[in-house]
Amino acid sequence: MAQEMTNQFGAGAQSSKTKREPSIWEVLTSERYFKWTLLIPLLLLLGVFMFYPMFYCIYYSFHEWGMQGKAIFIGLDNYRTMLYDKGFLLAMGRTFYVLVICVVVELVIGLVLALLWHRDFKGQNVVRGLCLLPLLVAPLVLSLLWNFMLEYDFGAVNQILGAIGLGKVYWWSPKLALYTICMITIWQWFPFSTFVLLAGLRSLPRDVFEASRVDGASPVYTFRRLTLPMLSPLIMIIVVLRAMWLIRLFDPLYGTTRGGVGTELLDWTVYRTAFVYFDIGYGSAFAIFSLFLTILICALMFRQLMKALGVIK
Amino acid sequence: MIKKAVFWVVTIIVLIFVMGPLLWIYLTAFKAPEDIFTTDLKNLVLFAPTLDNFSRLFTSYPFWLNLANTAIMSVVSTAVVMIVSVFAAYSFARWNTGGGHLLFVTISTRMFPGVVAAIPFFFMFRKMGLIDTHLGLILLYVYFNTSFATFLLYGFFREVPQELEQAAMIDGYGRMQVFRRVVFPLILPGIAVTTVFCLIWSWNEFFFAFLFTRRVARTVTVLISSFWGSIEVQYGPMAAGASITVLPTLLAAWFMQRYIIRGLTFGAVKG
Numbered sequence: 321m322a323q324e325m326t327n328q329f330g331a332g333a334q335s336s337k338t339k340r341e342p343s344i345w346e347v348l349t350s351e352r353y354f355k356w357t358l359l360i361p362l363l364l365l366l367g368v369f370m371f372y373p374m375f376y377c378i379y380y381s382f383h384e385w386g387m388q389g390k391a392i393f394i395g396l397d398n399y400r401t402m403l404y405d406k407g408f409l410l411a412m413g414r415t416f417y418v419l420v421i422c423v424v425v426e427l428v429i430g431l432v433l434a435l436l437w438h439r440d441f442k443g444q445n446v447v448r449g450l451c452l453l454p455l456l457v458a459p460l461v462l463s464l465l466w467n468f469m470l471e472y473d474f475g476a477v478n479q480i481l482g483a484i485g486l487g488k489v490y491w492w493s494p495k496l497a498l499y500t501i502c503m504i505t506i507w508q509w510f511p512f513s514t515f516v517l518l519a520g521l522r523s524l525p526r527d528v529f530e531a532s533r534v535d536g537a538s539p540v541y542t543f544r545r546l547t548l549p550m551l552s553p554l555i556m557i558i559v560v561l562r563a564m565w566l567i568r569l570f571d572p573l574y575g576t577t578r579g580g581v582g583t584e585l586l587d588w589t590v591y592r593t594a595f596v597y598f599d600i601g602y603g604s605a606f607a608i609f610s611l612f613l614t615i616l617i618c619a620l621m622f623r624q625l626m627k628a629l630g631v632i633k
Numbered sequence: 634m635i636k637k638a639v640f641w642v643v644t645i646i647v648l649i650f651v652m653g654p655l656l657w658i659y660l661t662a663f664k665a666p667e668d669i670f671t672t673d674l675k676n677l678v679l680f681a682p683t684l685d686n687f688s689r690l691f692t693s694y695p696f697w698l699n700l701a702n703t704a705i706m707s708v709v710s711t712a713v714v715m716i717v718s719v720f721a722a723y724s725f726a727r728w729n730t731g732g733g734h735l736l737f738v739t740i741s742t743r744m745f746p747g748v749v750a751a752i753p754f755f756f757m758f759r760k761m762g763l764i765d766t767h768l769g770l771i772l773l774y775v776y777f778n779t780s781f782a783t784f785l786l787y788g789f790f791r792e793v794p795q796e797l798e799q800a801a802m803i804d805g806y807g808r809m810q811v812f813r814r815v816v817f818p819l820i821l822p823g824i825a826v827t828t829v830f831c832l833i834w835s836w837n838e839f840f841f842a843f844l845f846t847r848r849v850a851r852t853v854t855v856l857i858s859s860f861w862g863s864i865e866v867q868y869g870p871m872a873a874g875a876s877i878t879v880l881p882t883l884l885a886a887w888f889m890q891r892y893i894i895r896g897l898t899f900g901a902v903k904g
Contacts, residue, residue: 354808358724359731361717362739362783369750369776370742376753436643447644449890451651455897456886458837460854461875464861465658468868474670476657476677483674511651515894516902557901568746571839575861590748595844600752607749618744622737628901629788631733 374611381604391601398605408589408606414498415586419566421502422509423559429506430513430558431551435543437514438521451511459508463575466504497581504572509565513558520554521547557628560621567613586610658879661872662686669868686873694856696874703852703878706767707835710774714831717775718782719824723812725783726790727798736787740899743780747840750776755844765847773845774835781834781899782827788900789823790816826892833882853878 342350348357381398385391402408437444454462469476470491478488491500524547532542570587573579579588590610594603626632660678661669668680690696721739724730754773755764763769793816801815802808842852857878860871886893895903 349808351808355724355728355730358720359735362721362779365717365775365779366739366742369772370738370745372757373750373753376756377749380752433647436640441640445890447648449887450648452890452893453655453883453886454651455893456833456837456882457655457879458839458854458882460837460839460858461658461879462654464857464871465654465875467861468661468866468871469654469657473672479672479674479677507650507654512894512897516898519894519902554902557898561898564744570747574839574843574858587746587748590746591751594748594752595755600756603748604752607746607752610746611749614744614746615741618741619737621744622740625740625784625899625901626733628898629791631791 377604377607377611379604380601381608382601384601387598387600394601398602399609401602402605402609407584411584411586411589414582414584415567415569418498418502418505418569418585419563421499422505422566423562425502425506426510426513426562427555427558429510430517433510433514434517434521435547437518448515452515454508455511457508459571460575462508463504463572465575466500466507467576470500492577492581494581497577497583501569501572501576501583504576505566505569509562513562516554516558517551520551524550553624553628557621557624560617560624563617564614564621567610567617655879655883658872658876661868662876664869664872666869686869690870690873694870694874695851696853696856696877699851699853699856700878702767702846702850703836703854706771706774706850706852707832709767710771710778710835711828711831713771713775714778714782715824715828718779718786718827719820721779722783722786722790723816726787726793727795736784739780740784741780743777743784745777747777751841751844758845764845765849765851767850769845770842770850770852773841774838777838777841778831778834782831784899785827785830785896786820786823788895789820789827793819826889826896829885829889830896833885836882 347353380391382393382395383391384394384397437447468474470478472478472488472490472492475491477491482488490496528546529542532546537545568587569585570591573583573585573588577583579585579592584592586606587610590603590606593599593606623632663682663684663686664680665683665685725736725739750773758764758769763772797815797819798811801811806814837854838852839854839858842855843858846852846855853874857871857874860867860874889896
């Protein structure tokens, strides 16, 4: 029996002469179980921090509960209400609207700048360093900053616009506010797409472009038929990653409109329902919906990431 | 010639566009209220600098205390995250444990909408008395950084050639020794980058901090957000606080510029 055991745990093969049971440590670091040993902390963490909240949310999404008293089981009512909830549907629509605008604009700006900077020039490292600065700054601080800069009377942007004769703009009007939020987000994130695409351009094989130049292809043709297709995996990565961050936009709203003037997005709706009105059941239903949406996009993203890492074809 | 001119004009416009708002934090931090609330254009840049905002921030508000809270929570949570995820990432990278499904589950936690976690944890923490404590927020930061760190490290571990480990095993190293003496030294740069990223994410975090802290464990981002109140907006102290809070992240961004893209794309694009 002991013989069998030690053989089974490969590492103990040499010591099979000593007929003793392997110690726990030996089992844990044996060829067979080492990979799982390494995962124990992570699995514990995931178990507590992921499955607990998920089941809790699912449980309460079938109940009506306002923090006080007992939760009343109401089946799928929360979900039914959700489907007819105008505010929620509007928030959904807005979130996708913001998502499309931001991703498209970021990609266009990114592509233009990446093509522009795809050469060796003096100070390119300084340009890169400066452009990457906003990416790591707290989004909340940036939203407060932009709130100040876009203030109607004292804001720097309006003063400059006024001085060059363009007239002041009321940035937080119901008509413009959503676009202003987009602008803030784009301002922070366009360097991301720019430098991802630039990294892509740098890694493209040169000889193909040489060949197309020798064959007399126009720059536009080369761009459309060579550059763009070769960059498409990276564009895909930008789209999924940005979609992932954007459907959870919260900080830029907190520092500026706080969900007012027609800028209430998905996460803000959930936050308001659960933590301002304390309608936990309904809020949980929102959260679960938001979760499924996220997992869907996450699955797309995961595929792209694994492809980029060369794990899958 | 014209091409070159266009190139530089566009580049400089982009740089002004990027740097302007960041510089604005620092300009505002040194302005007196009458220079902040002015409609006179030349006061935008020309003003008598003053340290009033900073002294007000330090005396009337618990700024240093909140900054220390942020620092403590970032460092502790990052330490825990790194211990958990270095092992996990190694397991995923070397043996593809769980056939990719487990890795997917892991990364999806980073992508969870914060509110999904916030609702249940809010009630759990309330029962356990963890609201407004350092421990509570540290746990939440561990939760949302672990998956990110695991995936980023996964990419770094995959770059370590398997032959090296096999050679070491033939030389009689056990699994643990291979990990400690062969793989770990090779992965150090990756660990450094991942650590800095985790520190920054917890440093910048607002949503959980805003929901789960009140006074004792309040982080600096929550303090700054409180200057934008419903009654009055105190741009001066806000800018002063922001200028200090943002400084470490700006420095990190500058010194890590080669790794930022890699980190933000979860290791998929090597910038």
